[in-house]
Amino acid sequence: MERKILLVVMDGIGISKTGIGDAVEKANTPVLDMLKLSYPTTSLKAHGSAVGLPSDDDMGNSEVGHNALGCGQIYSQGAKLVNESIENGKLFESDAWKQVSSAKSGTLHFIGLLSDGNVHSNISHLIALITRAKACGVKKVRAHVLLDGRDVPATSAPVYIEMLENAMAELNDGSFDARIASGGGRMKITMDRYKADWKMVELGWNTHVHGLGRQFADAKTAVETFRAEIPGVIDQDLPPFVIAENGEPVGKISDGDGVVLFNFRGDRAIEISMAFEDEEFNYFDRGVRPDVVYAGMLQYDGDLNLPARYLVAPPEIENTLTELLVKHGKRQFALSETQKFGHVTYFWNGNKSGKVCDELEDYVEIPSDKVSFDQRPWMKSAEITDCMIEAMRSGKYDFLRLNYPNGDMVGHTGSMDATIIGVEAVDLGLARLLPVADEMGITVVITADHGNADEMVEVNKKGKQVLRTAHSLNPVPFIVYGKDIDIKLKSGDYGLANVAPTVAELFGITPPECWEESLIV
Numbered sequence: 001m002e003r004k005i006l007l008v009v010m011d012g013i014g015i016s017k018t019g020i021g022d023a024v025e026k027a028n029t030p031v032l033d034m035l036k037l038s039y040p041t042t043s044l045k046a047h048g049s050a051v052g053l054p055s056d057d058d059m060g061n062s063e064v065g066h067n068a069l070g071c072g073q074i075y076s077q078g079a080k081l082v083n084e085s086i087e088n089g090k091l092f093e094s095d096a097w098k099q100v101s102s103a104k105s106g107t108l109h110f111i112g113l114l115s116d117g118n119v120h121s122n123i124s125h126l127i128a129l130i131t132r133a134k135a136c137g138v139k140k141v142r143a144h145v146l147l148d149g150r151d152v153p154a155t156s157a158p159v160y161i162e163m164l165e166n167a168m169a170e171l172n173d174g175s176f177d178a179r180i181a182s183g184g185g186r187m188k189i190t191m192d193r194y195k196a197d198w199k200m201v202e203l204g205w206n207t208h209v210h211g212l213g214r215q216f217a218d219a220k221t222a223v224e225t226f227r228a229e230i231p232g233v234i235d236q237d238l239p240p241f242v243i244a245e246n247g248e249p250v251g252k253i254s255d256g257d258g259v260v261l262f263n264f265r266g267d268r269a270i271e272i273s274m275a276f277e278d279e280e281f282n283y284f285d286r287g288v289r290p291d292v293v294y295a296g297m298l299q300y301d302g303d304l305n306l307p308a309r310y311l312v313a314p315p316e317i318e319n320t321l322t323e324l325l326v327k328h329g330k331r332q333f334a335l336s337e338t339q340k341f342g343h344v345t346y347f348w349n350g351n352k353s354g355k356v357c358d359e360l361e362d363y364v365e366i367p368s369d370k371v372s373f374d375q376r377p378w379m380k381s382a383e384i385t386d387c388m389i390e391a392m393r394s395g396k397y398d399f400l401r402l403n404y405p406n407g408d409m410v411g412h413t414g415s416m417d418a419t420i421i422g423v424e425a426v427d428l429g430l431a432r433l434l435p436v437a438d439e440m441g442i443t444v445v446i447t448a449d450h451g452n453a454d455e456m457v458e459v460n461k462k463g464k465q466v467l468r469t470a471h472s473l474n475p476v477p478f479i480v481y482g483k484d485i486d487i488k489l490k491s492g493d494y495g496l497a498n499v500a501p502t503v504a505e506l507f508g509i510t511p512p513e514c515w516e517e518s519l520i521v
Helices: 030-038 062-071 078-087 095-100 123-135 157-171 198-208 219-229 270-277 321-327 338-347 381-394 416-440 496-507
Strands: 004-010 041-044 107-114 140-147 177-185 241-245 258-261 293-296 332-337 361-366 399-404 442-447 457-459 465-467 476-481
Touching: 004 338, 004 416, 004 496, 030 416, 030 476, 041 496, 062 321, 062 338, 062 496, 078 123, 095 258, 095 293, 107 123, 107 157, 123 140, 123 157, 140 157, 140 198, 157 177, 157 219, 177 198, 177 219, 198 270, 219 241, 258 270, 270 293, 321 332, 321 496, 332 338, 332 381, 338 361, 338 399, 361 381, 381 399, 381 416, 399 416, 416 442, 442 496, 476 496
Parallel strands: 004 399, 004 442, 107 140, 107 258, 140 177, 258 293, 332 361, 332 399
Antiparallel strands: 041 476, 177 241, 442 476, 457 465
């Protein structure tokens, strides 16, 4: 019998180096504990250079993690890709930049995450764009800032606001005027993904474009006011705000303006891009849509050509695992709930929408709950497991893959108790999958795309333990389970890109020469 393989991605479940705030260790995980003791196990890098980011100080994320898992190679990604384009000047030579910066009599707007987390954006990119805008003759710039508290410390927004305002103050003079115009928490406005909550996007649209919302004299005052009114609120959950003078918004978006979405990561950039570009948009009432020149930092969906203009060309990822398996006639099945469905499909397939081969691939998306995930930390793990068991027992598929989002999505809420439950829900899913794998003769490969639940607390510069909602820099597990498994796994400086060649070797398929090496000794 030919081998069949199930790949399980335990999103956000890493291996702690310190034990501080480790929800994975605190959780009751008898299946994971058994697997690590009794089956071939190693650990993998899932951040920094291992996934194409600038340095090993950069935490990984689900997008670059699934790119690496799905293609067996390391491509320049996200911040690194934009850094290179700014440093060599290619960004400012792009047609998109020339177009958005050409409306000298209008305003150039920048929308994006105000952070240096290097997951969705980097404030240094924004400052570089504003600086070049002045050099290009732009007279007026407005920034619409989304507050992070997720990929950076939970209440660090004032640091980034001050950093941006200081940079603007150095540039401002009689011929140039740059200001913050609006903002709000990233989990409240604008940055929804996978069409899970269009109300977020509508609220962001009305805040940034029409200047509708609660008014403040400046962004710092807005943050301080909300924190006083909402005890314990963290940056990602802050309500929207509009900066105004004499009752009038300082930065509504109008006809003839240029607009740049300076986030480089695609999943939470697609919906607001649709709102700006789609002529037949019907997800909410946009009101009077201004006639603007719109561009993204990257093109967030190549198949949808969204957005049509983009400042930096994305990595052209070729020779993915899906392509290799299709060439060998392997039937494939991909599954997750809404929050991570795009990761096991779009990002897995090298930032490409759709399927490589309709006849050989089936995808299933289970709708996610529209609640804060600390309220339902089990998420859709049971439904994902039910669906995967049905697919396994069908006997139709050679390669099956799924993503359990719990460790990441619940980990981002900052709730230790809820995250422990989320990790336990993943372990329960494995407890149900493994007996079916035995029954159907399926080899199970288990890993993660990055850490998160493994480091819910960090020590700040004052030596105090504080809440952490960002991804970790920790390695992730890699485990191979099966009745007939008699292999040894390499240990050392290996990363997520080594997973695809390992899967290929388990299938007995020779991988492309451009791939990293297999983990099998």
